[in-house]
Amino acid sequence: MRVKLSALHAAIDFSYTPEELAAKLGDVGIEIESMERAEVTFRDVFVARVVHTAPHPTYHKLQRVDLDLGPRGTTSVCTAATNVREGDIIPVAIPGGRTADGIDIATRMFGPVESFGMLCSWKELGLDGDILSSEEKDGILHLGSGAIVGSPFQEAWPVEDTAFEISVTPDRGDALSVLGLARWIEVLKAREADQPFDMGDIKLPLPSALPHARNDGDLTVTIEDQSLCSSYIGLLIQDVASGLSSHAFRTQLYQLCIRPVSRIVDMTNLCLKQYGQPTHAFDYDRLQEHRIIVRTSLPGETIVTLDGVLRPLEPGTLVIADAAVPVAVAGVMGGLASGVTATTARVVFEIAHFDPRAVARASRHLGIKTDAAYLYERGTDPGLTVSAVPGVLSALVREQCLGSYVSRVASAGIPVPARPPLSLDLDRVNGYLGSDLDAKDIQRLFGYEGIASRVTGTTLSVTPPSFRGDLTSWPEYVEEVVRMEGYNEFPSHAPTLVLRRGSESPLKTLCKQLRQLLVGIGLVESRTVSFVREDTITAMGLPAAPLLLNPLTVDWDALRPTMAVGLAGAAVRNLSRGRDGFASFEIGKTFSAHDQSFDEETKLGVLLVGKWQDANWTTPAVSAGIFVLKGIVESVLRDLHVPCDVVSSNCALLETGASALVSSETTTLGTLGILRHDVGALLGLERDTFYAELSVDALLKNIPTVSFKEFSKFPSIRRDIAVLVDEYVAAGQLQAIIAENGGPLLKTIVVFDSFQGGSLPTGKKSVGFSMEFASPDRTLLGEEVDVLVSSVEDALAIRVGGILRRTRA
Amino acid sequence: MPSTIDEIRTALEKRLTAARDVQDVRNAQIEYLGKKGAVTTLLKQISGVAEDKRRQFGEQVNALKQWAAQAVEQRLSDLSSAECRYDIDFSLPGQLMPTGKKHILTQVEEEVESVFLSMGFDIEEGPEIEQEYYNFEALNIPADHPARDMQDTFYLAPGMLLRTHTSPIQVRTMKREHPPIRMIATGRCYRRDAVDASHTPMFTQVEGLVIDKGITFADLKGVLQEFVGGVFGSSISVKLLPSFFPFVEPGAETAISCPICGSKGCPTCKNSGWIEMGGSGMVHQNVLREVGYDTSIYQGFAFGWGIERIAMIKYGIRDIRMFYDNDLDFLSQF
Numbered sequence A: 001m002r003v004k005l006s007a008l009h010a011a012i013d014f015s016y017t018p019e020e021l022a023a024k025l026g027d028v029g030i031e032i033e034s035m036e037r038a039e040v041t042f043r044d045v046f047v048a049r050v051v052h053t054a055p056h057p058t059y060h061k062l063q064r065v066d067l068d069l070g071p072r073g074t075t076s077v078c079t080a081a082t083n084v085r086e087g088d089i090i091p092v093a094i095p096g097g098r099t100a101d102g103i104d105i106a107t108r109m110f111g112p113v114e115s116f117g118m119l120c121s122w123k124e125l126g127l128d129g130d131i132l133s134s135e136e137k138d139g140i141l142h143l144g145s146g147a148i149v150g151s152p153f154q155e156a157w158p159v160e161d162t163a164f165e166i167s168v169t170p171d172r173g174d175a176l177s178v179l180g181l182a183r184w185i186e187v188l189k190a191r192e193a194d195q196p197f198d199m200g201d202i203k204l205p206l207p208s209a210l211p212h213a214r215n216d217g218d219l220t221v222t223i224e225d226q227s228l229c230s231s232y233i234g235l236l237i238q239d240v241a242s243g244l245s246s247h248a249f250r251t252q253l254y255q256l257c258i259r260p261v262s263r264i265v266d267m268t269n270l271c272l273k274q275y276g277q278p279t280h281a282f283d284y285d286r287l288q289e290h291r292i293i294v295r296t297s298l299p300g301e302t303i304v305t306l307d308g309v310l311r312p313l314e315p316g317t318l319v320i321a322d323a324a325v326p327v328a329v330a331g332v333m334g335g336l337a338s339g340v341t342a343t344t345a346r347v348v349f350e351i352a353h354f355d356p357r358a359v360a361r362a363s364r365h366l367g368i369k370t371d372a373a374y375l376y377e378r379g380t381d382p383g384l385t386v387s388a389v390p391g392v393l394s395a396l397v398r399e400q401c402l403g404s405y406v407s408r409v410a411s412a413g414i415p416v417p418a419r420p421p422l423s424l425d426l427d428r429v430n431g432y433l434g435s436d437l438d439a440k441d442i443q444r445l446f447g448y449e450g451i452a453s454r455v456t457g458t459t460l461s462v463t464p465p466s467f468r469g470d471l472t473s474w475p476e477y478v479e480e481v482v483r484m485e486g487y488n489e490f491p492s493h494a495p496t497l498v499l500r501r502g503s504e505s506p507l508k509t510l511c512k513q514l515r516q517l518l519v520g521i522g523l524v525e526s527r528t529v530s531f532v533r534e535d536t537i538t539a540m541g542l543p544a545a546p547l548l549l550n551p552l553t554v555d556w557d558a559l560r561p562t563m564a565v566g567l568a569g570a571a572v573r574n575l576s577r578g579r580d581g582f583a584s585f586e587i588g589k590t591f592s593a594h595d596q597s598f599d600e601e602t603k604l605g606v607l608l609v610g611k612w613q614d615a616n617w618t619t620p621a622v623s624a625g626i627f628v629l630k631g632i633v634e635s636v637l638r639d640l641h642v643p644c645d646v647v648s649s650n651c652a653l654l655e656t657g658a659s660a661l662v663s664s665e666t667t668t669l670g671t672l673g674i675l676r677h678d679v680g681a682l683l684g685l686e687r688d689t690f691y692a693e694l695s696v697d698a699l700l701k702n703i704p705t706v707s708f709k710e711f712s713k714f715p716s717i718r719r720d721i722a723v724l725v726d727e728y729v730a731a732g733q734l735q736a737i738i739a740e741n742g743g744p745l746l747k748t749i750v751v752f753d754s755f756q757g758g759s760l761p762t763g764k765k766s767v768g769f770s771m772e773f774a775s776p777d778r779t780l781l782g783e784e785v786d787v788l789v790s791s792v793e794d795a796l797a798i799r800v801g802g803i804l805r806r807t808r809a
Numbered sequence B: 001m002p003s004t005i006d007e008i009r010t011a012l013e014k015r016l017t018a019a020r021d022v023q024d025v026r027n028a029q030i031e032y033l034g035k036k037g038a039v040t041t042l043l044k045q046i047s048g049v050a051e052d053k054r055r056q057f058g059e060q061v062n063a064l065k066q067w068a069a070q071a072v073e074q075r076l077s078d079l080s081s082a083e084c085r086y087d088i089d090f091s092l093p094g095q096l097m098p099t100g101k102k103h104i105l106t107q108v109e110e111e112v113e114s115v116f117l118s119m120g121f122d123i124e125e126g127p128e129i130e131q132e133y134y135n136f137e138a139l140n141i142p143a144d145h146p147a148r149d150m151q152d153t154f155y156l157a158p159g160m161l162l163r164t165h166t167s168p169i170q171v172r173t174m175k176r177e178h179p180p181i182r183m184i185a186t187g188r189c190y191r192r193d194a195v196d197a198s199h200t201p202m203f204t205q206v207e208g209l210v211i212d213k214g215i216t217f218a219d220l221k222g223v224l225q226e227f228v229g230g231v232f233g234s235s236i237s238v239k240l241l242p243s244f245f246p247f248v249e250p251g252a253e254t255a256i257s258c259p260i261c262g263s264k265g266c267p268t269c270k271n272s273g274w275i276e277m278g279g280s281g282m283v284h285q286n287v288l289r290e291v292g293y294d295t296s297i298y299q300g301f302a303f304g305w306g307i308e309r310i311a312m313i314k315y316g317i318r319d320i321r322m323f324y325d326n327d328l329d330f331l332s333q334f
């Protein structure tokens, strides 16, 4: 909400600077988001009346305007503005003056005609364009009747002021008006002076009786369900005259930051901004049988709202109806048919209190957000303002000569019954806050806010003022105790808690271990957004990802089923900035959709592209490759004591022949391989990209418990062999044969070499194995190991036709 | 510079004894035996000496030159044979080890978690795709309540949404377990906010909850103070301001004294000396009733802070988008 300091000063006396006010209101929970000071930056601008206009003798785009400056005499200027007529009251900057946008004014010749100044638009005056009407922003600014001719412009218009942008939490609806803010300023003053809250300090008119009516018009008001509308007042005004708001009213609107629309709308807006009470104006002659019925809508009913849209009403929507049809959606928006027009002669003003939930429901269902609905949803005052605003409106009608008189006041649900008191237990309050207040303290604190209370022993009977709709249960009163005592003055205390260790889930622990291991290997952890583009996922050949019903952008319309998209994005970003490699991982949730349900799975994605290790003067650069990736996966699993198999298999996202399934015993853990080139291109990666994705959830189920195993304390013996086999024989198969035939003393087998070509026959490859033999209870003899190696060699020869190439001792 | 034969001999002896490396000896060699060296200067003087003394002087100077050359060689060989077996150029770079890094958000998250683990808090988790009930209704945010506007929500299906805060984990934990409850939850949350320097539609939250007999508002402040001390250092203090969150009453916005300027006032704290970090308050009666707790026995507090915000304040990061750009120039800084 935007309001100016002058409007607050008009409502209550206070001597805080704008900065102090912002800080003090902040301390009680009303946030001043921003403050903007407007100064008079023009010089020698006066209010003038246009006496005569005539076309310029030679320049056909100009006219000569003779001005009356009251006690300052007369003058004349040339202007290109087209909205200047005889009788208009307008601002003029005279020679020697200066405009807000820095133009120095001097006497100037336009052909044969001398011009003694410049007529001003809002821009030359530095006015706040956001709260001017479109007419006021179009050409020269016009002042309404009542502006004093000859006076300096800054006396006629409240230029110098401070505008506050106020933001309140949903429970602070009572602060969404000048009256509401004035009440909170009164609370601040009361607290500082240690005096009870006094509504009498509020300077805004607050008539307590309904306005006097001539009772010569016919209007009835009926409320069908008082739980949805506690009170409703219809104010019938006859002989409505059209015309502009007076100058004084106009400047008041400026201080309230209300953009003027028309006399009637301006009045309703003033009630909303100043009192926090939405009001609405109906054209009386368009209300069937001159009846107002507050009821819920019936099946099939529709309404064309003021914005011209035909809207079907959900049955049960709270509406205002005449004898035949709904004429307004209660608290949200009026109907077009019953709205006031330029020809309206008789007006009915609505002042009512609607149920916040009913208004909220209608506003959301119809998708209409209005200032009135915003206020109603946050709770308006069912008491004071409903009874005071009719009086305020009727006074405005009189002042603004809008109509001849108040013809009739028709009401239902008036007076509003007072809310019953609530009982508050002192021990409960202290036990909740960790405080040591006595009943008198609390009574005093409540007194600052105008909450009436009666003390009986250790119990307080509390009654809230009608504008504090947020006070309905004891914890809310406890909050007021803290608010008045001061949130920050409140003691801090370390709780006495039972000694207990904190714990985390095994999944969380595993994720931490994985991160630690991968970082140790040299990978950087990425965190990428969970959103992906559905089209991308489809083009990647993955099953449908969960779709958002209301995505922010089409690029983020689905949830990621894979880490590949995010990691590829991170890679592209870094490569495009000139890096020659990117090696990263991410651990997080991935998502999948199944009919009506959704699944989440924690996954690890590892992506390598370009250089894996930079060149150094001691070592050449190492490029990322499939065996770097496989090594990373194997190392991590080894450190977690998870046995693993990596078997060639066609997997999603990966190139055929360069794609493998990672599993542990019978559980599939994930995949690794070279990212499909078309997928890479889709994600912006043109180079070979190595990608692994493991399910952390699956991995978790396969983490074994580690226990000590006896190890050999005797020296081991190593034997290397190299076998020449057909190129299609997998190294893993050879290793399996060696393991099977090496006997129980064979401790480790390492592939130290694998190559083709060169001196080797075509279609053959050589694979070198290093075998380590050890016994747990004795030193092995070379001869017995030789026997074992021979049986391995024989098995290799028989099973795969392996030819022994050379042996190293 | 010494000029007589004896002076030169004494000075060079001292100089060579003091020399700690080869370069030092070489410098001495130049100073004494170089073209402008002290010994060379004496040699040049021989021809100018009176005839009667010339021969003797010449012999003495030549002996000095011989001695000096030998002393230098001796010292050089001593240095290289004894202590100085190596002559390594340490200006060459070392072979750097892998430069892996945890993401800065992970680092902050783990730091926060370890502070709470040390205070005996459990770390709970929950789904990111959440039921409307857990995200809103159970937290006293009924449909048609303006508080729903505070958290613009992504929906996947009617009643299914992306959690807007980690608070549903509170509800799930309370429904599963009986008091005493002492937990935090960290995780991704989603709100339909357009992207700018301080908003991303996805962010990370840490949520805390303590429920037991006699847990008070004063305790909330005490625990937050410990938390802030653990993450930002014990010189940073906590301040509560009135605010509204539907699942707490009384509700408070939590601010910390600005670690960037030491509370003196800077652009980050808008010259107030305080920085707002997140919400907190006493758990609302409706929430406790919803999970089936007896509100006449149990009460407690909850709080929710943004991990990104903690990281931004702690490290002076001004743009929240950087966390998700994964630029190595950014990630490698922490």
Ligand SMILES: [Zn+2]
Binding pocket: B258, B259, B260, B261, B262, B263, B264, B265, B266, B267, B268, B269, B270, B271, B273, B274
């Ligand atoms: Zn600061």
